[in-house]
Amino acid sequence: MAKVFFTSNLRRHVDCATAEAEGATVGEVLARIFATQERLGFYVLDEQGRLRKHMMVLIDGGRVKDRDKLTDPVAASSEIYVMQALSGG
Amino acid sequence: MAQYVMVSTRKGLFEVKKRSKGWEIASADFLGDNVTLSLHDPRDGATYAALNHGHFGIKLHRRDRGGKWQEIACPKYPAKPEGLNDLDGWGKPVDWSTQLIWALETGGRDEPGMLWAGTMPGGLFRSRDRGDSWDLIRSLWDMPDRNKWLGGGADIPGIHSICVDPRSSKTVRVAVSCGGVWTTHDGGKSWEQNAHGMHFDQGPEGVADNPHTQDPHMMVQCAAKPDRFWVQHHCGIYRSADNARSWQEVKASPSSFGFGVVVHPKDPDTAWFVPGIKDEKRIPVAGALVVTRTRDGGKSFKALKKGLPQQHAYDVVFRHGLALDRTGKRLAMGSTTGNLWVSENQGDSWSKVSSTLPQVYAVRWA
Numbered sequence: 001m002a003k004v005f006f007t008s009n010l011r012r013h014v015d016c017a018t019a020e021a022e023g024a025t026v027g028e029v030l031a032r033i034f035a036t037q038e039r040l041g042f043y044v045l046d047e048q049g050r051l052r053k054h055m056m057v058l059i060d061g062g063r064v065k066d067r068d069k070l071t072d073p074v075a076a077s078s079e080i081y082v083m084q085a086l087s088g089g
Numbered sequence: 090m091a092q093y094v095m096v097s098t099r100k101g102l103f104e105v106k107k108r109s110k111g112w113e114i115a116s117a118d119f120l121g122d123n124v125t126l127s128l129h130d131p132r133d134g135a136t137y138a139a140l141n142h143g144h145f146g147i148k149l150h151r152r153d154r155g156g157k158w159q160e161i162a163c164p165k166y167p168a169k170p171e172g173l174n175d176l177d178g179w180g181k182p183v184d185w186s187t188q189l190i191w192a193l194e195t196g197g198r199d200e201p202g203m204l205w206a207g208t209m210p211g212g213l214f215r216s217r218d219r220g221d222s223w224d225l226i227r228s229l230w231d232m233p234d235r236n237k238w239l240g241g242g243a244d245i246p247g248i249h250s251i252c253v254d255p256r257s258s259k260t261v262r263v264a265v266s267c268g269g270v271w272t273t274h275d276g277g278k279s280w281e282q283n284a285h286g287m288h289f290d291q292g293p294e295g296v297a298d299n300p301h302t303q304d305p306h307m308m309v310q311c312a313a314k315p316d317r318f319w320v321q322h323h324c325g326i327y328r329s330a331d332n333a334r335s336w337q338e339v340k341a342s343p344s345s346f347g348f349g350v351v352v353h354p355k356d357p358d359t360a361w362f363v364p365g366i367k368d369e370k371r372i373p374v375a376g377a378l379v380v381t382r383t384r385d386g387g388k389s390f391k392a393l394k395k396g397l398p399q400q401h402a403y404d405v406v407f408r409h410g411l412a413l414d415r416t417g418k419r420l421a422m423g424s425t426t427g428n429l430w431v432s433e434n435q436g437d438s439w440s441k442v443s444s445t446l447p448q449v450y451a452v453r454w455a
Contacts, residue, residue: 043145047165054144
């Protein structure tokens with residue numbers, strides 16, 4: 001299962017412990033986590049399921065490429081970091 | 090209960106109350122966060138705060154009477170239909186995503202729990218359960234004329250003014266930058282354009298006076314004489330005496346440019362504005378901040394300046410930055426440079442509450 005870490009800045013607004021979930025793409029992994037944490041999901045993705053403009057996701061150290069549909073592939077051993085971009089403050 | 094002022098700023102929501110020494114900041118909530126608008130609902134005592142987190146998007150919070158703040162549902166756009174070529178008046182694709190809650194009002198007295206929210210990119214939302222869920226008003230959003238709307242001060246269109254008619258809660262008027270004024274008489278099932286008479290200073294005939302692209306910065310309705318309206322428009326001040334069916338321009342000095350307007354709840358001839366230099370500069374005329382007040386329906390205006398800075402003042406008062414209380418006596422005004430004033434005599438004189446607040450987006454009496 002891929003492991004997902006959330007920026008500590010999110011914790012001021014919503015619970016977001018490090019989580020593990022299955023999925024072939026980063027979108028599938030996040031969808032499994034957000035299915036039970038809907039409020040957290042809306043802090044990371046907009047209502048169309050796209051990564052918010054000033055959010056950033058790293059997959060094994062690499063920047064996510066598909067910000068709209070989150071189709072980037074992930075492995076069972078992948079580490080996914082949900083972070084803030086430096087823009088948007 | 091004594092009235093107080095809610096001040097929405099770039100870095101938090103502040104409550105300003107009258108104490109023995111005068112008006113003071115009594116509390117601060119959401120410190121560090123971008124609070125763009127608030128609302129107090131006199132029907133049930135609840136208070137609402139709209140936030141715009143730079144990274145985490147638009148959020149809405151409610152505090153029930155005597156309770157704590159809790160996050161509630163946010164107006165959300167439905168999925169954009171596949172293949173729909175939804176363009177704004179500039180020809181740019183419309184993003185079906187809430188970018189800002191730009192207007193927040195209660196429904197009528199006979200509609201407990203009902204709220205209205207105006208947003209960028211132009212959607213009007215209604216909640217029937219105190220913000221626990223929201224519905225996009227599809228009749229307005231799906232209207233072909235919506236594709237004529239333009240961005241104004243922002244890049245995208247938005248609804249900033251919502252007037253629920255005190256004679257019938259089914260009649261609601263909204264003002265759009267830039268999309269004119271839209272009225273429903275059937276609770277949001279159908280809409281008609283009501284910006285006839287407004288015009289831009291420049292532009293070819295047929296464009297300058299096209300109601301569908303007018304830029305009313307703010308619209309208010311007189312509670313006791315609800316056929317009377319005022320609009321601070323991008324190109325001047327307008328009044329209507331026929332339920333917004335027609336608008337007439339009036340001129341104010343030192344300027345007719347501004348963002349906000351408030352009208353006396355009982356006297357429709359009395360209204361207040363905050364003038365600035367039109368249009369690219371948007372600073373007070375000659376660096377002197379004044380509020381203009383008419384008491385005769387716009388025939389004449391008095392510039393009120395006692396207690397306001399008259400030298401090197403570059404305060405801009407945004408469209409929701411000026412508020413009048415329900416008695417029609419007290420005004421509150423907050424500026425982009427973090428100044429906050431209260432007047433208890435209809436603007437004749439002003440007391441400075443703070444000069445060190447964050448940028449003020451909105452003030453409201455609760």
